[in-house]
Amino acid sequence: MELLKVDRVSKYFQTTGKKQDYCVFKDVSLAVIEKEFVAVLGHSGCGKSTLLNIIAGIDNATRGYVFLDAKEIVGPGLERMVVFQNFALMPWLTVFGNIRIAVKAAYPAWNRHQINEWVQKYVDMVGLTGAEGKHPSELSGGMKQRVGLARAFCVQPRILLLDEPFAQIDALTRGVIQEELVRMWFKTGITIFMVTHDVDEAILLSDRILLMSPGPDAKIMDEIHVGIPRPRGRATIIEHPSYYAVRNRIIKFLSQREEPKPARTMNLVA
Amino acid sequence: MNNSSTKGSLILSLVFLLVFLGFWQLVTTRIKSLPGPWPVAETAYYFLSDPFYDKGPNDQGIGTLALYSLGRLSLGFISGSLVAVILGVILGLNQVLFKAVNPYIQVLRAISPIAWMPLLLYSVQNSNITALLVVFMASVWPTLANTAFGVSSIKKDYISVSNILQMNPISRVFKVILPGAGPTIVAGLRISMGSAWVAVVPAEALLGTLGLGYFVWNEWNNLSLTSVIFAILIIGMVGVCIDFLFNKLAKGLAYVD
Numbered sequence: 177m178e179l180l181k182v183d184r185v186s187k188y189f190q191t192t193g194k195k196q197d198y199c200v201f202k203d204v205s206l207a208v209i210e211k212e213f214v215a216v217l218g219h220s221g222c223g224k225s226t227l228l229n230i231i232a233g234i235d236n237a238t239r240g241y242v243f244l245d246a247k248e249i250v251g252p253g254l255e256r257m258v259v260f261q262n263f264a265l266m267p268w269l270t271v272f273g274n275i276r277i278a279v280k281a282a283y284p285a286w287n288r289h290q291i292n293e294w295v296q297k298y299v300d301m302v303g304l305t306g307a308e309g310k311h312p313s314e315l316s317g318g319m320k321q322r323v324g325l326a327r328a329f330c331v332q333p334r335i336l337l338l339d340e341p342f343a344q345i346d347a348l349t350r351g352v353i354q355e356e357l358v359r360m361w362f363k364t365g366i367t368i369f370m371v372t373h374d375v376d377e378a379i380l381l382s383d384r385i386l387l388m389s390p391g392p393d394a395k396i397m398d399e400i401h402v403g404i405p406r407p408r409g410r411a412t413i414i415e416h417p418s419y420y421a422v423r424n425r426i427i428k429f430l431s432q433r434e435e436p437k438p439a440r441t442m443n444l445v446a
Numbered sequence: 447m448n449n450s451s452t453k454g455s456l457i458l459s460l461v462f463l464l465v466f467l468g469f470w471q472l473v474t475t476r477i478k479s480l481p482g483p484w485p486v487a488e489t490a491y492y493f494l495s496d497p498f499y500d501k502g503p504n505d506q507g508i509g510t511l512a513l514y515s516l517g518r519l520s521l522g523f524i525s526g527s528l529v530a531v532i533l534g535v536i537l538g539l540n541q542v543l544f545k546a547v548n549p550y551i552q553v554l555r556a557i558s559p560i561a562w563m564p565l566l567l568y569s570v571q572n573s574n575i576t577a578l579l580v581v582f583m584a585s586v587w588p589t590l591a592n593t594a595f596g597v598s599s600i601k602k603d604y605i606s607v608s609n610i611l612q613m614n615p616i617s618r619v620f621k622v623i624l625p626g627a628g629p630t631i632v633a634g635l636r637i638s639m640g641s642a643w644v645a646v647v648p649a650e651a652l653l654g655t656l657g658l659g660y661f662v663w664n665e666w667n668n669l670s671l672t673s674v675i676f677a678i679l680i681i682g683m684v685g686v687c688i689d690f691l692f693n694k695l696a697k698g699l700a701y702v703d
Contacts, residue, residue: 234606252610264603268625268701277621281611313702331611 178246179367180208180231180335185240187226200226201394203240206386208335208369213361215370215378216396217426218388224371225261227388228339231369232258244334254282257328261340263320265312265327272308275299275326282331298326301360318349325353329360336361338370342377351410354380358407375426379419380408387429398429481672489672490679504664506656508677512684515646515657519688522581523642527635530586534593534631535623544594555587559645563652573653577646584645585638592634596627628699636692643685658684 185204188197200223208214218224229235231242233252242249244256257278265274275295283291299308302322312320321341328336341357342350358381361368372378378385379402387398404416413419467483474482481489497509506514537544559580567576600623608622624631650659658681665673 232606232610234609252606252612254610254612256610258606258610260603260606262603264601264607266604266607266622266625267703268628268699277613277617278611280617281613311702 177210178207179210179212179244180206180369181243181246182206182227182231183241183243185227185230185237185242187223187230187235188238197238199393200391201388204388204394204396206396208367210367211365212384213358213368213370213382214384214386215372215382216386216388217372217375217378217430218394219390219430220373222388222391222394224388224394225339228258228337228369228371232256232337234258254331255334256337257331257333257335258337258339259321259324259328259341261343263312263317263324263344265320265323267312270309270311271304271315271323272299274312274323275330278327278331294330298330301329302326302356316349317345318353321345321353322356325357325360329364329366332364333366335367335369338368338372340372340374341370343372343374350377355410357381362406375423375430378426379404379422380410380413385422385426387426400425479671481675485672486675486679489676493673493676503656508658508661508680511656511658511661512680514655515650515659516684518577518650518655518657519581519639519642519646522578522646523585523639526582526585526642527589527638529582530589530634530638531593531631534590534634535597535619535627537590537594538597538600538627539623541598544598548594551587551591555591559584559641560648560652563649567653573655577649577653577655577657580645580649581642584642588637588641589631589634592637593627593631596630596634597623599630600626625699625701629696629701632692632696632699636689636696639688639692640685643681643688647681 183205186202187200189200191198204227206214206216216224216227226235230237231249233249233256249256266277269277272295275298276291279286279291279294283294286294296308299305302325304319304322304326307315307319312323315323321344324341342353345353354377360366368381370378370381382402385400385402386396387400389395389397400422402422403418404413404422408416471482474480493508497507497512499505499507500510537547562583563576563580566579567573570576570579604622604626608618613621646657647659647662649655650657651663652659654660654663658677662674662677662681665671665677
């Protein structure tokens, strides 16, 4: 079933002194079905984070509509939790406190005991047991994003929006957290929409990759079904016969700079 | 903190004190009518040995007077700060309003609170309330400006998180906005407290309401310069103690981004 639908969304920025507004992207349409993991891949500055913010409701589209469960989205909401690139943890709260404000907001009727139990469950899920009392400044990037993930998962949203979630984490830790994310995604049966510029991350994690052309006037140019079966491992995925076919196609797309061709789809099934 | 450097600072502080006392003594040998350190110390001993005596409404112990001043300060400061923080949060969250009001804040905060006194006294016809209002006026502006600035410069991400979580306005203010702007607000409160304490003394002196400022003026009228100098020292010491408390508060609310 179609969970998220982005319908011809365009974003323009007003530019001072110029007649025409700057067009970040134009007429972007996409759909995400339930329990799917979809990644939008594109160059830095192509507007993919802006697209994610529009879906999250923390930015406004100039034109177009976004639907969740066939209802139009106006403003942010708990059913669309965001995991931020720069973590966006409240520095004055502890690990526990950062997750707790989300739980309290999502389940206002719960008592203190229920809330704390729920928070602890997610602290344990992301492997931060023992670090509950620490402040974000005392944590490594990887640990910070574990808190970010726990905060997002604990409210049980309809869809999880990941905005380059692992870009600021060192490469070794990144791989571990990516695999943990997949495990949590499997376990919870949640739908995930991610934007990234990391090709290997997109292939490792996604069911489907949408390729976005560089801005201005960015568009979604192509769609790739990553047919590689799960569970995928960082070490084993590269041995799969279609891995390089997918990867090369993405690299080719990212390195081309001429006028983009119209969108088409291609299925690479293992 | 490095232990040996703390020790060094302490020794240097004592050296400065001795130099100051020596200089003071030297000045008094030139200006014979000016009391030196020793008579002031004797006066201090006299006043401090019975700080809470009560010899009628116009002759109270120095401790009692200090408490009067502190009470006036607390009342004016707390009410002023409350107004300042509430207004500051509103302005900080509303950039259009902030920009519209900011020029007036800048003008108002440039005015010495003492300058309001005649107008206030004429309006309320009561010296105690006037003194309170002067302290109130002195407390408002730095906190207001700092709160508005602190709130408006909270990272957009934190606001986004509170929007996504659909937090209600009350928890938004108390869980995100106030803690986020906390360090900046406390910095404002500290400046406000300083200027409020500075305003208390002349307000009391001019209005004749019981307190340390009144004491200074009264002793000047008695031509007792030793008492005046003693009062100056007390005013300074009380100020230092207040600032120390704010330092503690600032440390408690600080966070590492």
